[in-house]
Amino acid sequence: xxxxxxxxxxxxxxxxxxxxxxxxxxxxxxxxxxxxxxxxxxxxxxxxxxxxxxxxxxxxxxxxxxxxxxxxxxxxxxxxxxxxxxxxxxxxxxxxxxxxxxxxxxxxxxxxxxxxxxxxxxxxxxxxxxxxxxx
Amino acid sequence: xxxxxxxxxxxxxxxxxxxxxxxxxxxxxxxxxxxxxxxxxxxxxxxxxxxxxxxxxxxxxxxxxxxxxxxxxxxxxxxxxxxxxxxxxxxxxxxxxxxxxxxxxxxxxxxxxxxxxxxxxxxxxxxxxxxxxxxxxxxxxxxxxxxxxxxxxxxxxxxxxxxxxxxxxxxxxxxxxxxxxxxxxxxxxxxxxxxxxxxxxxxxxxxxxxxxxxxxxxxxxxxxxxxxxxxxxxxxxxxxxxxxxxxxxxxxxxxxxxxxxxxxxxxxxxxxxxxxxxxxxxxxxxxxxxxxxxxxxxxxxxxxxxxxxxxxxxxxxxxxxxxxxxxxxxxxxxxxxxxxxxxxxxxxxxxxxxxxxxxxxxxxx
Numbered sequence: 014x015x016x017x018x019x020x021x022x023x024x025x026x027x028x029x030x031x032x033x034x035x036x037x038x039x040x041x042x043x044x045x046x047x048x049x050x051x052x053x054x055x056x057x058x059x060x061x062x063x064x065x066x067x068x069x070x071x072x073x074x075x076x077x078x079x080x081x082x083x084x085x086x087x088x089x090x091x092x093x094x095x096x097x098x099x100x101x102x103x104x105x106x107x108x109x110x111x112x113x114x115x116x117x118x119x120x121x122x123x124x125x126x127x128x129x130x131x132x133x134x135x136x137x138x139x140x141x142x143x144x145x146x147x148x
Numbered sequence: 149x150x151x152x153x154x155x156x157x158x159x160x161x162x163x164x165x166x167x168x169x170x171x172x173x174x175x176x177x178x179x180x181x182x183x184x185x186x187x188x189x190x191x192x193x194x195x196x197x198x199x200x201x202x203x204x205x206x207x208x209x210x211x212x213x214x215x216x217x218x219x220x221x222x223x224x225x226x227x228x229x230x231x232x233x234x235x236x237x238x239x240x241x242x243x244x245x246x247x248x249x250x251x252x253x254x255x256x257x258x259x260x261x262x263x264x265x266x267x268x269x270x271x272x273x274x275x276x277x278x279x280x281x282x283x284x285x286x287x288x289x290x291x292x293x294x295x296x297x298x299x300x301x302x303x304x305x306x307x308x309x310x311x312x313x314x315x316x317x318x319x320x321x322x323x324x325x326x327x328x329x330x331x332x333x334x335x336x337x338x339x340x341x342x343x344x345x346x347x348x349x350x351x352x353x354x355x356x357x358x359x360x361x362x363x364x365x366x367x368x369x370x371x372x373x374x375x376x377x378x379x380x381x382x383x384x385x386x387x388x389x390x391x392x393x394x395x396x397x398x399x400x401x402x403x404x405x406x407x408x409x410x411x412x413x414x415x416x417x418x419x420x421x422x423x424x425x426x427x428x429x430x431x432x433x434x435x436x437x438x439x440x441x442x443x444x445x446x447x448x449x450x451x452x453x454x455x456x457x458x459x460x461x462x463x464x465x466x467x468x469x470x471x472x473x474x475x476x477x478x479x480x481x482x483x484x485x486x487x488x489x490x491x492x493x494x495x496x497x498x499x500x501x502x503x504x505x506x507x508x509x510x511x512x513x
Contacts, residue, residue: 051165051176051374052183054464055442055471057493073493075442077182077374077464080493099440106181 016139017044019110023086023126024135027068030110031086031129033120040086041095041114042074042105045139049146050076053105058094058115065089065118067125072115074105087125089118153199154291154352162370170262172200175372182374186466189338189379193297194371195359202265203290203346204272206256208281215256218275218415219249220398222408226251231318231333233406236271241397241419244271245388250320250333257331257346259292261388275415291349295359296342296379298510299366304343306362308332317341317511326351326358337376339383339509381461382507384434384474390445390460391432391474400428400476402504430457431482434504436472441492443473443499450489450496451481459490465506472506473499 022030028046032039047053055075065071070082071091094116097104105113120126130138150173159166164175175197177185188194206215215223221234228251236244245264250257260268269285276283295304301312310323310332320333331346347355360368377387386392391401397420398407408414409421437443443462448455462473477488484503489496 052181054183055440057441075464077378078176080442080444103183 014048014143016136016143017110018132018136018139020132022110023129023131024138025068025084025086025129026138027084028139029084029086032110033126036120037092037117038087038089038120039114039117041109042083043135043139044109045143047106047109047113050074050078050081052077053102056098056102056105056115058098059091061091061093063091064121065091067122067128075102083115085116085118086129087118088121090121091116091118093117153197154349155197155199155356158353158356159197159370164370164372167373169373170200170265172262174200175370177372177374178370180369182372182378183466185369185371185375186378188367188369189297189340189371189375190467191298192367192369193295193299193303193342193363194369194375195356195363196294196296196371196376197356198292198294198344198376199349199352200262201292202260202262202268202285202287203292204258204260204269205284205286206258206272206281207254208279210279210281211256213413214276214279214281215249216411217279217413218272219247220407220414220416220420221249222411223249223251223256228253229319229321231320231335235392235398235403235406236268237398237407237414237416237420238394239416239419241416241423242394243388243392243396243398243401244268244394246386246392246403248333248335250331252320252322252331259344264388289349290346291352291355293345293355293359294336294338294342295345295363296336296338296371297340299363299368300340300342303359303363303366303368307358326355328355330355337385338379339385339505339507340379341511377461378463378466381463381472381474382465382467382505383509384505386432387461396476397423397428399423400430401432427479429479430476431479432460432474433477433482433486433501434472434474434506435488435490435499435501436470437490437497437499438487439497439499440471441490441497442471443475443490443492448491449475449477450491451477451486455491456481457488462490467507472502477501 057073167176336342449457457477
């Protein structure tokens with residue numbers, strides 16, 4: 014299956030996306046990540062006001078297969094969590110870049126944005142991971 | 149390198165994601181996805197490639213006394229044309245494997261777990277001496293498919309001359325499916341009506357294709373291992389390595405009904421009798437999470453603040469839309485309504501013991 018990316022996002026090596034809106038950003042997991050995890054049944058998210066370092070685990074995604082951590086792409090403070098996921102975790106599978114977002118957070122250090130991948134680079138990266146994952 | 153079933157290419161063409169289970173490359177899910185596959189079997193019909201399962205055939209004049217020694221169930225009471233659940237136990241009462249025994253007119257046909265196939269074969273052969281029996285592992289030449297769900301009968305009837313109205317729950321018959329000699333059992337591992345289908349392995353593609361085609365009008369879908377696991381967990385059917393093992397006795401697992409302690413020659417009889425008379429110190433219970441979270445195999449179970457047991461299997465139940473699991477807890481804390489705590493990612497979350505099963509099977513016949 015082709016890897017879907019959102020042209021307006023930046024990406025991490027751990028398959029999170031980041032959409033920047035001024036000094037804030039939205040994040041969630043990529044289409045490749047949701048597809049690899051299979052059906053998501055529960056997402057455990059942090060509390061508003063919690064702060065995390067760049068790359069620190071801030072939540073847990075429970076799929077039919079396993080539990081996996083999700084990592085904040087940049088250091089920041091949680092401003093909002095997607096409460097829809099509590100009742101409809103399948104949004105992560107159905108619309109990973111849209112209604113399946115995880116948290117909105119305040120960016121602490123804009124310089125860290127340089128560590129992320131652009132959509133084309135990520136697409137190539139994810140396609141390589143996909144090839145290695147399938148036999 | 150994992151062994152491939154004869155249908156490997158079919159699964160790949162259907163877009164399956166493959167996994168390795170008990171040394172076999174098997175479809176864990178198709179593009180439909182585990183949750184939808186699960187619900188589809190409850191509502192319609194699904195086809196499972198379960199050729200990894202093993203089969204052993206026992207024949208000969210001493211078949212009954214031999215099986216009475218190695219099987220926990222009372223084989224002498226099995227009617228011809230019926231399939232029955234049994235276990236094999238070690239001397240200490242621990243479980244070697246759980247099996248299904250089909251009593252056919254000319255043979256006992258025994259289905260064993262894939263992961264235990266080699267071990268079981270050694271076990272049954274070791275105990276064969278002194279008995280005039282033939283014991284043959286036929287796993288390689290036998291293919292096994294499962295057709296499960298309320299629309300299994302119409303799907304299969306088109307391909308089978310035997311009137312399936314005449315085949316009741318847990319009955320079995322030697323017949324033909326799609327022109328291929330088949331042992332057909334009204335058995336399964338999903339809690340739905342359905343069939344398990346055994347036939348010569350070289351006919352695997354032919355039978356699979358015929359079933360997929362016959363099922364088209366009933367919405368037949370291929371179903372992967374992930375849904376197979378969640379489907380068996382809702383009716384609380386045990387899985388070897390999780391609910392049962394060499395370190396667990398049938399009485400702890402709630403499977404005492406499949407143990408006949410009257411049989412003097414039964415291997416493990418003394419230990420089993422002792423557990424039965426004293427009562428097991430721990431019991432397998434079903435629980436529902438009160439706080440959200442997915443309980444998983446081996447997570448710690450807390451009772452009144454201390455670790456007193458472990459989760460054997462857990463999941464989000466697609467039918468109940470709840471987080472549920474099975475766990476071993478001390479017998480004195482095993483009553484329905486007992487609050488327990490499940491350690492999920494370092495936080496102990498409340499759960500409550502409920503009645504088994506989560507899902508009451510809807511068999512027919």
